[in-house]
Amino acid sequence: MATILVADDDANIRELVCLFLRNDGFTTVEAVDGKQALDLYLQTPVDLVVLDIMMPVMDGWSLCKELRRLNADLPLLMLTARGETWEKVKGFELGSDDYLTKPFDPLELTARVKALLKRYKIGSTHLIQFGNVTLDRQSYKVIAGEESLTLPLKEFELLFKLAGTPGQVYTREQLIDQIWGLDYTGDDRTVDVHIKRLRERFAKTSDFQIETVRGLGYRLEVKHD
The missing domain is CATH 3.40.50.2300 (Response regulator)
Incomplete structure (x- = not known):
């Protein structure tokens, strides 16, 4: 992407x-x-x-x-x-x-x-796949195993952003700018709220986890067997 x-x-x-x-x-x-x-x-x-x-x-x-x-x-x-x-x-x-x-x-x-x-031979994709999880940007659906989920827009965009570059740390400010836009006037703690909701939704999924990097922000790590 x-x-x-x-x-x-x-x-x-x-x-x-x-x-x-x-x-x-x-x-x-x-x-x-x-x-x-x-x-x-x-x-x-x-x-x-x-x-x-x-x-x-x-x-x-x-x-x-x-x-x-x-x-x-x-x-x-x-x-x-x-x-x-x-x-x-x-x-x-x-x-x-x-x-x-x-x-x-x-x-x-x-x-x-x-x-x-x-x-310039720079690729783009509507799909991100890791482990048993697939994110489809066209339908805004998440397929985890045999289960299909439709997430609220901002939750999906946040997950898609983190999953697009596993292991990369994003600060709250970067995520606000890239997901909510520069004109967003709310509290940047909204990122924490959305991260919490994503963790709760995928608590039973063992393919990835969203980690908190203290003092910096968040990153998504893909689990390997």
């Missing part, structure tokens, strides 16, 4: 883009400006970046240049409200792989994202 970083100062654009990407099975991370996007990239494994040109603090030009300096093999898709040729040329010169002018069709954006990932 690929993780897409979406950097745009327009909350409506971020919400729309992330909704369509998540519906196609991708994990999304959001940033409101170039600097925050760069910080998130340095903290979180990211497979592709969708970035707006006109952003505060650090614009898309600077972000593109810095990301390309850090990683020559990171797919970059630029968004802009204007479609002048010179902007496209400048974007490509700075290292952008593709370009989309606002307003755009979200289905075209997801198609371009998939094409870039395919070009």
Whole structure:
């Protein structure tokens, strides 16, 4: 499952883009400006970046240049409200792989994202399977042995995120940003509540466990016989 970083100062654009990407099975991370996007990239494994040109603090030009300096093999898709040729040329010169002018069709954006990932040979999947457990992102169902469960959306997304990279530790802040979004204003203890519910639901499942890493956060460990 690929993780897409979406950097745009327009909350409506971020919400729309992330909704369509998540519906196609991708994990999304959001940033409101170039600097925050760069910080998130340095903290979180990211497979592709969708970035707006006109952003505060650090614009898309600077972000593109810095990301390309850090990683020559990171797919970059630029968004802009204007479609002048010179902007496209400048974007490509700075290292952008593709370009989309606002307003755009979200289905075209997801198609371009998939094409870039395919070009870079970065895979995405709707399914995660470990032991006797299968997570299906298309139906939002969990199959544990012969039992099929339908989880509340946030519980499923949380489990899918942890299971996508077994052994990796995620802080509460990272999980809030990636599952609930940057606009979430509630208490980050909600992560603890959802983790508790997942542990209770799968208390009889011996294929995995969600571990608390004291002072850091949570990780999912797959049990091996």
